[in-house]
Amino acid sequence: MDINAYDFELPEELIAQVPLLERASSKLMVLDRKEKRIDHQHFSDIKRYLHEGDCLVLNDTKVLPARLYGAKEETGGKVEVLLLHQHENDEWEVLVKPAKKVNVGTRIxxxxxxLIAECTELQEHGGRKMRFEYEGIFLEVLDSLGEMPLPPYIKEQLSDRERYQTVYAKEQGSAAAPTAGLHFTNELLDELQTSGVEIVYLTLHVGLGTFRPVSVDDVEEHEMHAEFYQLSEQAANQLNEVRTKGGRIISxxxxxxxxxxxxxxxxxSFQASSGWTDIFIYPPQQLKAIDGLITNFHLPKxxxxxxxxxxxxxxFVLEAYRLAVxxxxxFFSFGDAMFIF
Structure with missing residues (x-):
């Protein structure tokens, strides 16, 4: 399958640089798959489309202030480090820039x-493993030194780092936010639950795959990087019960x-599970787990x-994107949303 089949014209000025003041005030495009109908709403109107017995599935991962700026111990050369995944003994998988200047043994x-990092292993695509040295609690040190790892297409500084977290973020470990969830407020979630919509939480720590573009012409040759996920037994049981009762599962x-x-x-079926997934979903694959999807507007290709x-x-999706333009x-992390059912 040719990657150009997923290309579209996107004016640069439509890339949202800052979040809206009110989370739920973003626009919402609603796609009815059966009727092939497209409606234009605001995100706060999502409650019109969710009904008693439906279940929202939210990713409760929390973004680390994972972007660090340092200097090589020997030369003073500037280096940027992006934390991706923690291994044992304070060792992390990271991205570094400029990668060619950081070799095994380099200390930053x-x-x-x-905080001091020493490179212990070279990996592809600018990846490295680094072991960190510090006094005290690592997350507290990171909180004082790190910046939110905003995507490269966002050029503006983020004045409030909590706007790159969902209101329900809990489990530390992501290198990027699950941005579809940024539109929800606690008040909106409370309203939905009061109306009979169930809410289930899972965790997927967003990692290297988010930052890696598709660099092959044939889609099927692209390889995803693995990311850690977890679904509890309680959540799995709740999802299976929703499905048994005929409710919709909205991801x-x-x-x-x-x-x-x-x-x-x-x-x-839905089972309690944790591990690593590198699943890559593209047409003509059929999705088996969900009945609806809330998502932002994404990059071409x-x-x-x-x-x-x-x-x-x-x-249908490319027609929706044409209308969105x-x-x-x-578009993108701080942009508007679509609801597909």
Whole structure:
């Protein structure tokens, strides 16, 4: 399958640089797959489309202030480090820039020595393993030195780092936010629960795959990086009960979708599970775990627009994106949302 089948024209000015003041005030495009109908709403109107017995599935991962700026101990050369995944003994998988300047044994100093990293292994695509040295509690040191790892297409500084966290973020470990969830407020979630909509939480720590573009012409040759996921027994039982009773399972974001699809493909139903997934979803694959999807507007030729196309159909999705550009929807992490059912 040719990657250019998922290309579209996107004016740069439609890439949202800052979040809206009110989370739920973003625009919402609603796609009815059966009727092939597209409606334009605001995100606060999502409650019109969710009913008693439906279940929202939210990814409760929390973004680390994972971008660090330091200097090589020997030369003082500037180095940027992005934490991706923690291994044992304070060793992390990271991305570094400039990668060619960091070899095994290179030591990088952050915050006048509050944190020191030594490269222990070279990996592909600018990846490295690094062992960190510090006094005290690592997450507290990181909180004082690190910055939120905003995607490269966002050029503005983020004045409030909590706006790159969902209001229900809990489990530390992501290198990027599950951005479809940024539209929810606590008040909106309370309203939905009061109306009979159930809420289930899972965890998928967003990692290297988020930052890696598709670099092959044939989609099927692209390889996803593995990311850690977890679904509790209570959550699995709740999801199976919703399905048994005929309720809809509405996934909030592509990260929640990839987790649910991984589990259903492995076990045939929702099961308590944790591990690593490198699932890559694209047409003509059929999604088995979800009945609806809330997601943002994604990059041209990205794995995310392919996943959405697998759920709603490539032609329908590209027509929706054409309308989104025409109607001046805001794109990507701080942009507007779509609800597909």
């Amino acid at each position: 100093v952050f915050g006048d020595g509050k 909030v974001g592509t990260t929640s979708t990839r987790t649910l699809e991984t589990i259903v493909r492995d076990y045939g 990205s794995t995310l627009i392919m996943l959405v196309s697998a759920f709603a159909g490539r032609d 025409e109607e001046r929807y805001r």
